[in-house]
Amino acid sequence: MVNNYANMLNKIIAEENIQKAKKLVNKYDKIIIITHTSPDGDALGSSLGLYHFLTEYGKQVNVIVPNEFPEFLRWMPGIDEVIIAEGDLPLVSETVDAAELIFFLDFNVLKRIEQLEPLAKKSRAAKILIDHHLDPEIFSDVVISHPDISSTSELVFRFICRMGLFDYVDKSCAECIYTGMMMDTGAFTYNSNSPAIYYIISELLGKGIDKDAIHSQVYCKCSERKIRMQGYVLYNKMKIFRNYKTSLISLSYEEHQQFKSQKGDTEGFVNIPLSINNIVFSAFIREEKEVVRISLRSRGNFPTNQFAGEVFGGGGHLNASGGEFYGKLEDALRLFEEALPRYKHLLI
Numbered sequence: 001m002v003n004n005y006a007n008m009l010n011k012i013i014a015e016e017n018i019q020k021a022k023k024l025v026n027k028y029d030k031i032i033i034i035t036h037t038s039p040d041g042d043a044l045g046s047s048l049g050l051y052h053f054l055t056e057y058g059k060q061v062n063v064i065v066p067n068e069f070p071e072f073l074r075w076m077p078g079i080d081e082v083i084i085a086e087g088d089l090p091l092v093s094e095t096v097d098a099a100e101l102i103f104f105l106d107f108n109v110l111k112r113i114e115q116l117e118p119l120a121k122k123s124r125a126a127k128i129l130i131d132h133h134l135d136p137e138i139f140s141d142v143v144i145s146h147p148d149i150s151s152t153s154e155l156v157f158r159f160i161c162r163m164g165l166f167d168y169v170d171k172s173c174a175e176c177i178y179t180g181m182m183m184d185t186g187a188f189t190y191n192s193n194s195p196a197i198y199y200i201i202s203e204l205l206g207k208g209i210d211k212d213a214i215h216s217q218v219y220c221k222c223s224e225r226k227i228r229m230q231g232y233v234l235y236n237k238m239k240i241f242r243n244y245k246t247s248l249i250s251l252s253y254e255e256h257q258q259f260k261s262q263k264g265d266t267e268g269f270v271n272i273p274l275s276i277n278n279i280v281f282s283a284f285i286r287e288e289k290e291v292v293r294i295s296l297r298s299r300g301n302f303p304t305n306q307f308a309g310e311v312f313g314g315g316g317h318l319n320a321s322g323g324e325f326y327g328k329l330e331d332a333l334r335l336f337e338e339a340l341p342r343y344k345h346l347l348i
């Protein structure tokens with residue numbers, strides 16, 4: 001087995017968890033993979049990566065997501081097999097009932113899978129969680145939780161290698177894993193100083209991935225509409241709070257409609273203000289049909305997850321988190337602005 005770099009990875013997943021999980025994988029044939037609502041590159045990358053691996057390994061596998069994924073991920077190998085629960089809950093309910101083993105990927109609390117939560121709770125299947133968010137709720141037989149690892153996709157790769165099944169990683173699996181690792185590190189610009197990341201990329205390249213092409217698929221296929229909306233948002237809707245080294249972008253439902261915006265069109269907007277000198281905290285607050293969504297990002301040590309939790313009841317990672325607000329957009333914006341002074345000591 002040619003597996004030079006993967007063997008150099010330190011064994012961060014506990015051996016006991018590997019053995020327990022491997023037993024379950026070998027025992028059961030009908031396996032489903034569930035990831036979080038509004039699936040992002042790491043959610044789909046880890047899920048489809050695991051899907052390709054398990055399929056190669058001879059299992060019958062379904063990937064289920066609560067709702068639609070963004071257009072810029074539609075190229076991913078296996079994406080057409082993904083079941084979107086929103087579209088067909090009866091089929092999903094049947095699939096979950098029939099499952100013998102469920103993998104939960106890239107989320108830590110069951111409410112992140114929305115309408116799938118009751119189905120998952122009711123299911124008598126064995127359950128394995130693989131995730132990198134802080135403080136996982138315990139709802140699985142095996143909990144592989146490593147908040148210090150920058151993507152769930154990396155954890156899935158480590159999981160496969162540690163089971164000794166690297167040979168079952170095919171090119172499609174490798175492409176999905178790479179996509180997840182790339183997207184949860186801003187194309188390897190944050191949370192990406194661990195040498196292991198680059199050992200893993202070496203292995204993925206060895207499986208035949210074209211990393212430049214993947215980058216281009218994800219970041220260089222924007223619609224003209226998205227780029228124009230980005231221009232509008234940055235010119236008209238970005239508020240800078242110099243005293244707090246903070247930026248806030250807001251977008252109303254009306255504005256979304258005006259630009260005929262589609263899912264994924266606003267992806268990445270929240271990161272842009274962090275390229276302004278001396279801005280360390282960026283928020284993007286947008287009004288959707290039934291909810292106001294909050295996305296937070298930071299550079300350095302500002303704990304966006306603490307802010308998201310305390311102000312909006314959300315959560316996430318130190319540098320990237322989010323939350324929801326049920327109410328008017330203006331009220332969410334006011335809540336944000338009024339909270340800033342309480343965090344001044346962490347911002348300045």
Ligand code: 5GP
Nearest residue numbers: 294295296314315316317320321322323324
């Ligand atoms: P995004 O800004 O991309 O929607 O979310 C960034 C990160 O914040 C996600 O990866 C997830 O960890 C976290 N997050 C987003 N929305 C929520 C939420 O409503 N609740 C919790 N607990 N975490 C969230």
Ligand code: MN
Nearest residue numbers: 042106152184
């Ligand atoms: Mn992730």
